[in-house]
Amino acid sequence: MNPWTEFVRALTEPLGDHRPPLSTARRPWIRMLPHGLVLLAAASLLPTGIVTLQRFYGVDPALATALATVQAGVLPVALTRPLLAWQLTVPSVLVGAVATHGAAAEQPWPWPVTTLLSYLFLMVFLAVRERGRTLFAVWVVTFVGCSLSWTVFTAHFDGSSVVATALSGVLLLLGWSLRGRGEARRRLAEQERISETERARRTLLEERARIARELHDVVAHHMSVITVQADSAPYRIEGLPPAAVEEFGQIAAAARGSLAEMRRLLGVLRAAGTAPDKAPQPGLDDLPTLLATVGQAGVRAELAVEDGVSALGPVPEAVGLSAYRIVQEALANVVRHAPGAAAEVRLRAAADGALGLAVRNGPPPGRAADRAGAAVETSGGTGQGLVGMRERVRLLAGTLDTGPTADGGYLVTAVLPLDGTGPGPDSGESTA
Known part of the structure; x- marks a missing residue:
């Protein structure tokens, strides 16, 4: 995530407590950015405000110091409680307007430059923190106060009230829009996560x-x-x-x-409208036919049966069916994701009289090895890809291992106990 994306995401993150803006960012310098800006603004506006009120408006030094201290001092408070900071600022703006009324005709009134800058800083913190109704109420109060200044004191009207009203409205609107966009993106991402979870559960x-x-x-x-x-x-x-x-x-x-x-x-x-399947369930004896069908799809598949398999005796039908379906899903993934690749199906006798099977495919011709033969999870084919393999192995208390090979192909191995009392997925062996 680039710094700008992280900045916007952290800026629009909803904060239920009194944490400052950008506190959810990963980069430390982004988390400290609001503190640095507030300290810089307060350090600049405090002395500038005192000098401006005294020199250009003739305000008493004690009153000027008090007004500038309140207007600049509330900025650190705005980091965590912007609405409280605004409530403290409004009385100081009114007192300042009375104190500077008629003092200097050539200076902006009732919004000295330092007062206006401090107020606009507050609008930024309010916009990224408070709800839309609160922002609208703040702007209405600002609009009403400025309207009184240019209607009651028409002789002193110089346009600063219009500037304050317009800029505060723009900042509040932009902040509200940015937060709304961030909230919509978060809700969409949350719904996508929920949908993905439900889709996986439904597939299972x-x-x-x-x-x-x-x-x-x-x-x-x-x-x-x-x-x-x-x-x-x-x-x-x-x-x-x-x-x-x-x-x-x-x-x-x-x-x-x-x-x-x-x-x-x-x-x-059975799903509604699904006709019953009258064909007998396949088993190990049907693997040659399956490999021939896969060969027609362009995958050269060979079957290798080790000598120990015959010593296992008759394989239970449930084990034979599961072995057939696992091989079928693995070869379907080869056809889908590694067309033209060579595949090998090997049956062996595993420990404790279990049936072991392995389906290995090489990389497809003409494709880079790092992208070859990935038997990824799929919902197509005869089943549900790796989901079906895992469920069949878990049913028989067996184990399943899947993963890419060094040459860019893919390998699926499974051990199926004939009596269904194998180690199972809880034994510490891999099932995925």
């Missing part, structure tokens, strides 16, 4: 609902098998005691009830 919920719909098919298959086996057990197994037959009947009834509950849950999760 949508992805979780999608995962739940997919897993419904997996669980429903197993529950259907349980129901059929429990119903047919008395007919397939001879000589079952009545207690066992009754037990199998209860198991079948419980399985059918669970299926009905899952169907109701799926109806809640």
